[in-house]
Amino acid sequence: MRAGIPEHGRIPRYYAAKTELLALIEELGEGAPLPAERELAERYGVSRVTLRQAVGELVLEGRLIRRHGSRTVVAPPKLLQPLALVSYTEGMRAQGIEPGRTVITAEPMPADAQLAEDLGLEPGGEVVHLERVLLADGERVGLESSYLPRERFPELLGEFDASGSLYAFLREKLGVVFGEAEERIETVLATPREALLIGTNPATPMILLHRVSWTPEGEPIERVRSLYRGDRFSFATRLRARG
Structure with a gap:
């Protein structure tokens, strides 16, 4: 072609x-x-x-x-989200877009075997689950589910305003330092529930990101599943040769 x-x-x-x-x-x-x-x-x-x-x-x-x-x-130009250790808030504001979130879930839950392994917990250990619809200038553009060890971050459910930036709260209020992350990207179709929450056609292609992040010492911080509208988002990163 x-x-x-x-x-x-x-x-x-x-x-x-x-x-x-x-x-x-x-x-x-x-x-x-x-x-x-x-x-x-x-x-x-x-x-x-x-x-x-x-x-x-x-x-x-x-x-x-x-x-x-x-x-x-x-349509307007697609929103550009960097593939880097920055928050959704930082990525949007860098483009002059006002980020926002609608909170769907903010609650404790037991971790299944895979989630427990990702976060360094025993199976069944408690995590804080935050599920939020992502907004860009008031438009619904994605859905984000974050999981953090409750024992390490007991302040989340009592002090964190879940409509705000999680990364800003972790850094500024709890002194958490992000060291590295592993991210996997794939294309999917939204489930009926996800399409309803995001307000999109179930046939619209979605971009799904899975991320696990750690401190510089290798301690797990969070696992996050981010679902973005494929018709509204593109992603960018800068690659360097090893060595």
Whole structure:
């Protein structure tokens, strides 16, 4: 494939229309409505069914947004979250975006075998579970579940405002120093519950991050599962050669 064109040179009609739409999106700019479906189908010489397929892909990719009761509009640029030991709050504020969280769960729970192993606990040891919907300028964009050893962080349930930054509380109030983390990334579809909490279509691709972090001395701090809308987020990191 070169620029989307297969080696045999035959381009699906929906893809040709999608390429035309991408050029139109760049011309229109963020928030602008697309012309009517009939007009676009005639302009690009395709059926309305073919045009809908092209538009549907661009919606899934986060280039267009379908709004209830109005036309499809050009989406804003994707939010960029660094793959680094920084909090969601820091990542959003670096882009001029106001972060927020809606608390779903803040409670103790027993750790299963895998969670206990990740956090250096005996199976059944208590952890604090924080489940929060992530907001960006008031828009729901993700769902985060954090698990921390309760015995090491007894202040969490009594003193921590779960609508705020967990990393800021750990650093500033408890003196926790993050040393390193291991992160795994995959693409998934949201469960019906997750889609409802985030307010997204269950067919929208999601980006799932699993992270375990430790102090510089190797003591586990947290395990976190972060689910982000694939149509609203991209991730970046800087790589260096070993040695």
